[in-house]
Amino acid sequence: MAKITYHTYDNKTHSIDVQNGLTVMEGAIQNDIPGIDADCGGGMACATCHVYVKEDWLDKLPNKEDGEEDMLDMAFEPKNNSRLSCQLIVSDELDGLEVNIPSKQG
Amino acid sequence: MNKTDVLIIGAGPTGLFCAHQLGIIGLSCEIVDNLDKAGGQCIELYPDKPIYDIPAVPECTGEELTNNLLQQIKPFNVKFHLNERVEELKKVENRWNVKTSGGVEFDVAAIVIAGGVGSFEPRKFPVKECEKFEGDSLFYSIKDKSIFKDKTISIFGGGDSALDWAIELSNTSSVNLIHRRDGFSGAESSVQKVKELNDQGNLNLFTKYQMDSVSGDKQIETIKIKHDEGEIKEIKSDYVLGFFGLIMQLGPILDWGLNIDKKTVQVNTENFETNVQGIFAIGDICSYPGKLKLILSGFHEGALAARGCFKYAKPDEKLRFEFTTTSKAAQERLGIKK
Numbered sequence: 412m413a414k415i416t417y418h419t420y421d422n423k424t425h426s427i428d429v430q431n432g433l434t435v436m437e438g439a440i441q442n443d444i445p446g447i448d449a450d451c452g453g454g455m456a457c458a459t460c461h462v463y464v465k466e467d468w469l470d471k472l473p474n475k476e477d478g479e480e481d482m483l484d485m486a487f488e489p490k491n492n493s494r495l496s497c498q499l500i501v502s503d504e505l506d507g508l509e510v511n512i513p514s515k516q517g
Numbered sequence: 518m519n520k521t522d523v524l525i526i527g528a529g530p531t532g533l534f535c536a537h538q539l540g541i542i543g544l545s546c547e548i549v550d551n552l553d554k555a556g557g558q559c560i561e562l563y564p565d566k567p568i569y570d571i572p573a574v575p576e577c578t579g580e581e582l583t584n585n586l587l588q589q590i591k592p593f594n595v596k597f598h599l600n601e602r603v604e605e606l607k608k609v610e611n612r613w614n615v616k617t618s619g620g621v622e623f624d625v626a627a628i629v630i631a632g633g634v635g636s637f638e639p640r641k642f643p644v645k646e647c648e649k650f651e652g653d654s655l656f657y658s659i660k661d662k663s664i665f666k667d668k669t670i671s672i673f674g675g676g677d678s679a680l681d682w683a684i685e686l687s688n689t690s691s692v693n694l695i696h697r698r699d700g701f702s703g704a705e706s707s708v709q710k711v712k713e714l715n716d717q718g719n720l721n722l723f724t725k726y727q728m729d730s731v732s733g734d735k736q737i738e739t740i741k742i743k744h745d746e747g748e749i750k751e752i753k754s755d756y757v758l759g760f761f762g763l764i765m766q767l768g769p770i771l772d773w774g775l776n777i778d779k780k781t782v783q784v785n786t787e788n789f790e791t792n793v794q795g796i797f798a799i800g801d802i803c804s805y806p807g808k809l810k811l812i813l814s815g816f817h818e819g820a821l822a823a824r825g826c827f828k829y830a831k832p833d834e835k836l837r838f839e840f841t842t843t844s845k846a847a848q849e850r851l852g853i854k855k
Contacts, residue, residue: 448780450634450764450765451634452801454562456558456563457764457765480700480702481676481702484674484696484702484762485676485761488643488727517640517764
């Protein structure tokens with residue numbers, strides 16, 4: 412279990428306990444947090460679960476696979492701290508992770 | 518006016534198999550899809566990626582699955598209307614009048630929405646002013662490349678479309694290729710070619726830059742691009758092209774009076790009819806308790822929706838359940854000669 416904090420574009424903060432093994436994307440979808448579409452359902456094929464990771468977490472997360480960076484090219488306003496939330500698998504190590512959800516997914 | 522029993526919206530695997538099931542029970546159908554080919558997400562998002570959970574098919578790619586489904590519905594001569602998006606539905610007595618973006622009209626007894634997560638539309642620039650120039654001097658696809666001759670074109674993106682067009686247009690235009698990082702997702706040979714053209718001065722490559730703003734009166738005159746580190750460059754540009762792939766949008770389906778929840782259409786699980794009589798929804802676009810977004814679930818949903826359509830298409834007949842193994846009628850429809 413890890414506490415994940417989602418900052419949504421409407422300036423609200425949602426802190427959720429997400430079970431290990433789920434993705435950060437699933438944590439948002441299952442808890443009705445707005446702004447994550449996840450059209451492809453977690454297949455790294457659509458870039459609509461794009462989040463900005465809080466800077467101090469960037470180095471602590473597992474590295475991106477090749478396909479993730481390619482998909483981020485398609486994301487709406489990608490930045491250096493962009494990740495696809497479907498590729499972030501929750502574990503105890505992610506406890507305290509904070510992500511910002513962009514204004515749009517495309 | 519195209520008159521048929523059922524209109525299927527969406528030519529993905531679910532829509533294609535539903536056409537098969539309609540054909541088996543003796544109903545005619547036509548299929549509309551916004552893409553230029555059949556296959557839906559399987560073809561657009563993962564043609565080469567393997568799928569391992571199609572029953573009795575240990576492994577196949579999205580493209581193979583699509584081709585097999587097309588092969589399977591061949592006997593029914595289903596008519597496809599590609600590059601068309603369904604815009605309007607109107608109930609006329611017991612039937613539906615349907616109109617597409619390209620002006621194609623249908624008169625049908627029932628409609629099956631197999632629209633996945635919506636129709637594929639190009640992803641656009643986040644910069645608001647871009648809308649003003651869209652279709653005039655800013656494009657997300659190219660219809661007539663002759664307008665670019667001897668002009669300055671700024672192309673954004675790092676995939677095959679961006680690279681291929683940058684290479685091609687560099688023959689007749691002055692091309693700037695702008696991409697958000699040093700790596701590209703397009704073919705390595707194209708990346709090398711672009712780098713060569715850049716070294717030879719036949720193309721200007723800007724990496725780690727993204728669109729900052731566009732300006733101009735009626736047409737685009739200049740654009741500003743911003744580096745990762747904050748530096749801003751202004752470049753003269755007659756045209757801007759953005760190639761960021763496609764995104765799925767629900768579009769006009771939202772206006773048809775259906776019960777919609779989180780981009781999905783609510784259906785019953787008896788025949789996958791929506792809250793509107795004669796409109797069914799199957800595949801990724803439908804929702805019900807326990808819904809799984811799997812292709813195999815879409816096949817099941819399509820089989821039941823096809824039978825649900827029967828009473829609208831042939832109100833005076835009774836549908837008898839039969840197996841293709843033993844049904845003479847089904848085998849005739851499949852064109853099987855004994």
